[in-house]
Amino acid sequence: MTSPTSPELESIQTLKQIAREEFILPGTSICGGCGGLEALRLAAKVLGPQTVFVNAAGCFTLLATFPYTPFKGSWLYTTMASAAAGAQGVRDALDVLMARGKLPAKDDVEVVVVAGDGSTYDIGLSATSGAIFRGLNFWYFCYDNESYGNTGMQMSSSTPYGARTATTPVGIHSQAGTEHGKKDMFEIWRAHRPAYVATVSPRFPIDLTNKFLKAKTLRGAKLFLAHAPCPTGWLYDPERTADYARLAVETGMFALKEAVDGVVTHTYVPRRHRPVEEYLQGQGRYRHLFEPTRNDAALRQIQDQVDRYWAGVHETTGAAR
Numbered sequence: 001m002t003s004p005t006s007p008e009l010e011s012i013q014t015l016k017q018i019a020r021e022e023f024i025l026p027g028t029s030i031c032g033g034c035g036g037l038e039a040l041r042l043a044a045k046v047l048g049p050q051t052v053f054v055n056a057a058g059c060f061t062l063l064a065t066f067p068y069t070p071f072k073g074s075w076l077y078t079t080m081a082s083a084a085a086g087a088q089g090v091r092d093a094l095d096v097l098m099a100r101g102k103l104p105a106k107d108d109v110e111v112v113v114v115a116g117d118g119s120t121y122d123i124g125l126s127a128t129s130g131a132i133f134r135g136l137n138f139w140y141f142c143y144d145n146e147s148y149g150n151t152g153m154q155m156s157s158s159t160p161y162g163a164r165t166a167t168t169p170v171g172i173h174s175q176a177g178t179e180h181g182k183k184d185m186f187e188i189w190r191a192h193r194p195a196y197v198a199t200v201s202p203r204f205p206i207d208l209t210n211k212f213l214k215a216k217t218l219r220g221a222k223l224f225l226a227h228a229p230c231p232t233g234w235l236y237d238p239e240r241t242a243d244y245a246r247l248a249v250e251t252g253m254f255a256l257k258e259a260v261d262g263v264v265t266h267t268y269v270p271r272r273h274r275p276v277e278e279y280l281q282g283q284g285r286y287r288h289l290f291e292p293t294r295n296d297a298a299l300r301q302i303q304d305q306v307d308r309y310w311a312g313v314h315e316t317t318g319a320a321r
């Protein structure tokens, strides 16, 4: 009998409290070292087996390829635009069956959208906005690899400034690669006043687990943005995924936070942030910022943006710097 992480606990303090059981099994065609899959694997340990994943087209739709599936729960494939609408249909069907006495409450399942940043930030945002607005009781897990990965790493509105992608090459038109800044999806979701919004990292499993445990006690839309280091698209050795996941947080480029009823809390604030260059260096998508000549202006712009964000956080919370 498998059991999810600490269903009776409100929070955990040690890694040993995370369920040993796996709810997404290995042996899929996802790339080795995929940070997004690690985050989803940890999330599934809280969600447990009574789950239906409603999966927008993207890398993770290669997880379940008929007749095989790594999921202990159920899985449904949707178009990029319609995962949240699909979740609404599944949730409504379950509710109708329970209301008619055809499905015992103990057999109810958690409805969980799984979508990449292309779906989340761009193509499926309209359906998600509608679902949150209607107060749909569902989970939304975005694995954010900051590009349209499955089709060859094109820029999405989650791609950060300075990253090179297939559609934002470095050349005479741009020395930086992507010129746009990343869309602030946490704030866009928070403005909808859902039950819960959080960011999570695969390198911070206790923080991730506690956020899913907290969300499990809430009804309504529960939204997660997972930092998803992607060796294939970000061009680094797969064994370094954990390093980049940690550096994103330690440099302050990826803030770990949550919002309950709209009130934001940063769940981990390093005493001192490391320079952003420690995160950027070694990722092929940023190589042009260092070679053949250093692009000091672009590097400064990235550091300034991070510094401005944290100055705002410290100002709001009154925390010492």
Ligand SMILES: Cc1ncc(C[n+]2csc(CCOP(=O)(O)OP(=O)(O)O)c2C)c(N)n1
Pocket: 057, 058, 059, 060, 079, 080, 081, 115, 116, 117, 118, 119, 120, 123, 145, 147, 148, 149, 150, 151, 156
């Ligand atoms: C409307 C639409 N446009 C384009 C595609 C082709 N397509 C399939 S997967 C994919 C990439 C999705 O990117 P993202 O959501 O970030 O997920 P990732 O591939 O990075 O996991 C694209 C563009 C599609 N399925 N639907």
Ligand code: SF4
Pocket: 030, 031, 032, 033, 034, 035, 036, 037, 059, 060, 145, 149, 150, 228, 229, 230, 231, 232, 233
């Ligand atoms: S391309 Fe990136 S996000 Fe997609 S499966 Fe591979 S490592 Fe994961």
Ligand SMILES: [Mg+2]
Pocket: 116, 117, 118, 143, 144, 145, 146, 147, 148, 149, 150
């Ligand atoms: Mg993506």
